[in-house]
Amino acid sequence: MLPPRGEGAAGDRAIQQALETAWPADLPVGDERRLLAAGRALLRADATGVGRGRWPEVFPGSGQGLAPAFSTARFRIQAAVARRDGRPGRAVVHLVWAGTDRGGTYSDGRITDLYFTRTASTKGASSWVPQPRT
Structure with a gap:
């Protein structure tokens, strides 16, 4: 059961548990951890403007004074899961x-899906690259 809107941080754990129950894990733990870290940082950069330079392919021209939509002080990720996207080498x-x-205006329960593609380096290591939002 999901908490009522406006519950604040007290409801975040219930939202996280609901996500995990509805969408069981299907990625190796290391990939999931890396994707979650990247997804959280990418969403924070998108919403607050902080860190956009880390992803020039997602935020082209980000140094041109685009005002952030949300304040860093009033932004919180309530829950997150990383899962396969149904195609080889893709995740959401x-x-x-x-x-x-x-x-x-404050609002909670906002939903964002960010997509990533696995890339391999010449040394055999792989990484997850965010896909530009369309």
Whole structure:
């Protein structure tokens, strides 16, 4: 059962458990951990503007003064899971988050899906690359 909207951080654990129950893990633990870290950082960069330079392929021209939509102080990721995207070498990070926009409107339970593709380096290591949002 999901907590009521506006519950605040107290409801985050229930949201996380609901996500994990509805969408069972299907990635190796290391991949899931890396994807979750990247997904959280990418969403934070998108919403708050902080760290956009880390992903120039996702945020082209990010140094051109685009005002962030959300304040870093009033932004929180409530829950997140990383799962396969149904195609080889593809994954999705599903995030539920809360924030106060520039107009002062607070909302929780916002949902964002970020997609990643696995790439291999010449040394045999692989990494997950975020795909531009369309």
